[in-house]
Amino acid sequence: MADPIIYGPAYSTYVRTARLAHEEKGVSYKLVEVDLFKGETNSPAHLARHPFGKIPAYEHDGFALYETGAITRYVDEAFAGPKLQPQDLRQRARMNQVMGVIDSYAYAPMVQKVVIQRLVVPLMGGQSDTAIIGEAMPAVDKACAALEVLIGGNPFFAGTTLSLADLHAIPVFGYFAATPEAARVFASNPNLKRWWGAVAGMASVQRTAPKLG
Ligand SMILES: N[C@@H](CCC(=O)N[C@@H](CS)C(=O)NCC(=O)O)C(=O)O
Known part of the structure; x- marks a missing residue:
């Protein structure tokens, strides 16, 4: 199975949240640079991933997702590793x-x-x-x-x-x-x-x- 892909620049706060979820789960991922300051978030390729032109966008094994909270909850539930959502x-x-x-x-x-x-x-x-x-x-x-x-x-x-x-x-x-x-x-x-x-x-x-x- 291919590594999940996070689309967005490392300087973005929400991209960092998505990265932190992978880091804490011990899941390797690929970060594909989409530079907000160069206008790349409004490119047709990025808008196809995220119709609102925000970062991050995400893909795992053919499953595409955006919205950071949805991504981090997915990562927590899709992969082994420490649980990042309390049972209580x-x-x-x-x-x-x-x-x-x-x-x-x-x-x-x-x-x-x-x-x-x-x-x-x-x-x-x-x-x-x-x-x-x-x-x-x-x-x-x-x-x-x-x-x-x-x-x-x-x-x-x-x-x-x-x-x-x-x-x-x-x-x-x-x-x-x-x-x-x-x-x-x-x-x-x-x-x-x-x-x-x-x-x-x-x-x-x-x-x-x-x-x-
Ligand atoms: N609701 C989105 C918010 C993401 C967001 O606002 N990302 C910022 C960068 S940290 C962004 O894309 N800003 C560009 C813009 O607003 O045009 C999420 O949870 O992923």
Whole structure:
């Protein structure tokens, strides 16, 4: 059986989540570069894989899939290896809730606004727009305050073991932690700070670390 294929660039947060799922399961995969910044996500070939022109797209043995949460749940259930979805109903509900919070409330202000302005725009020779960052920060604070409550005193978002929720959150925090805004956000959210301090050192997280620039 051929290795599964993840289509997308290594710098994408959602691509990294899909990669982390394979890494944690111990499943080898092929990463096929589709560069967002070169407009390749809107090429006919990519739109055939993902009609919304997003990344990642995925293929396993003739089965095509998109949407990161669907991909990571599939990977967890299709392959042997450590279970990344809790058996316990409520822990699994918490995992799904956190994945939804990242998608709906955290990703846009944290990545599309603060990370793009702080890390990507300067790399492309521009200047960070502090007005965009300032406008995004109330939404960042709200999302992080909610995640702070959801993780509580647990080591991971769904409880005592790593789950897909952590893999959804890691790439977002991986970039956000490198912005100047992170110090204050982590100071206000000690549970998130403790969580990030622990997961940042995981081998899979190190192996998938994006190289910007
Ligand atoms: N709902 C999608 C979101 C994926 C997504 O937004 N990916 C970003 C990159 S991390 C993207 O494709 N951005 C390009 C765009 O929005 O045009 C999923 O869960 O896979």
